[in-house]
Amino acid sequence: MDTILQGLLDMAGVNAAVLFDGSGRLLAHRGKSVYDRALCEQVGGPLARAIDSLQLQHDDWESATAQFADGTLLLRRVDTASAGPCVLALVADSTLNPAFATVAIRVSSNKLKRALDGGGASSSVGSTGQASALGSLPSYPAAAPAGPGGSQVGHPAAASRPVLASSGLSWSRTGGGGVTAADQPSANYLTACARELARHVGPMSKIFVEEAVRRVCPDLPFSLAASRALADELAARIDDEDDRQAFLVALKKSGGK
């Protein structure tokens, strides 16, 4: 992976090329001068939180660009089977050629995906394999509990029995693995919960949903049978009575019981 990142770093205007996993952990890095590993590691947390929030409305995002007064941050989603959704980040100054950079980051993200999924780089990724803050993998909708820790494995081979649908709410940073849903309607309901709750409490809604699912289904994948209990838990987060009722009505329309 270092070779791939070095190729990006050699491009004019690029000061750092960094690969983060879904929880914002730095997987690989190449940087010039001040863009050392320690600095880039600090960026992982805020970046993962920002992408968590973005995914409320844009769960199919592929690339992003942040334009600053003194440079540019380019992001490219890299969906991998071995490390979950990762993000390739380029830190560049004003001399960057945006057209070249767009092509280069696409090519490099494909190479990184192959490197990560090919197994050769797995040791540098750690033993994660868990679903992550940077989004669910559209091509791998199934996930199954991996072990006593409750972490998830976002890989088709792990989806045995019961068949669990990824809810898109599997955020490793909120502690001890993610949230799983028993079937697709249940996963859809969780997504609806996060979206409706966000109207009242803002971008922390997904975290509240995840915490509430752990309370109402501590040992089981979430299913619609627990939808009423989940709705009541979440409604308690809303101060205004009218808003609370509107929230419950919206959830019923979304398939809740």
Added chain:
Amino acid sequence: MTDLETVANIAGVSAAVLGDLEGTFLGAVRTGDGETIAAEMGFVGSSFLDIGALLGLGTLGSFSLSGRARSCLLVVRPQSLITALISPPQSLGPVERAIDTAFQEWT
């Protein structure tokens, strides 16, 4: 015409939302989901301001996101954030250029 209406009238912008870095909803055009979008983009904007400060890149001017179904552009104004939802996603480039032009007229 307000900044929000100016952005909303650009070809390719399917909806536009006005908010601020606190996530406060200030207005929307062609979407009923403005409060959610304002909260989300306020958080995203403030997060990328932090990231820019960490990386020594200065203040955030804009943030764009491209997906399979649609794109999104966040423009940072002195007292507000304007979010443009763009469909089809390929219209992102023309919309960015149109907003740049509008900015120059505003300033």
